[in-house]
Amino acid sequence: MPVDGGYPFAYQPDELSNTVIWRPELTAVTVILDAAPEGYAGAKAIDPLTLGALLADRAGIEGRHIVVADAAGEHRLWLRDPTPGQPLAAIVPLDKDFLKRILSLLRFHRFLSGKRAGPLPRGWPLTAIRAARLELMLRALDLRLGGATYREIAIALGKSEAAHLSASDFKNSDVRSFVYRLVRDATAMMKGDYRKLLRFR
Secondary structure, three states: OOOOOOOOEOOOOOOOOOOOOEOHHHOOOEEEEEEOOOOOOOOOOOOHHHOOOEEEEEEEOOEEEEEEOOOOOOEEEEEOOOOOOOOEEEEOOOOOOHHHHHHHHHHHHHHHOOOOOOOOOOOOOOOHHHHHHHHHHHHHHHHHHOOOOHHHHHHHOOOHHHHHOOHHHHHOOHHHHHHHHHHHHHHHHHOOHHHHHHOOO
């Protein structure tokens, strides 16, 4: 369900196991390309089919969204003018993600030049630790929305010690605090904070 401004996808995915194309304004790893201004004779055209394996390729009224495979980390492109042979220029919005967008652009430029692009910016994609916590958050939220108590959630998440604590001891325990934070953060994600996952740290 869209929350506060709609889906974060440039295209609604058929299923989230496929490569997802995120809205470019929400993620700084997307390189934005458009027609080069007149007079820039040295500007080059890009044929996406020559870039290598494409993990995703979607065209529509807003242009063409492409995800290019690279052993060092994928490249996400938004071609606002996908006209074949059109010389292109990069657009870098002057927003709070400016420096991060520049890093992504430099990676892609190195890739185009036949050089090693270098690693993706730190924090993109999710680290294993963040992904594991997100999984716990989702499980905790599902249980809470299903009517489970914090004690029941703790036990379901493997915190078996919660079953042996008195009501007062559980209320003041680290276990309850852990579960409470999971549910609190997951609820915030559900209400719109999920878009923060698209901003690498």
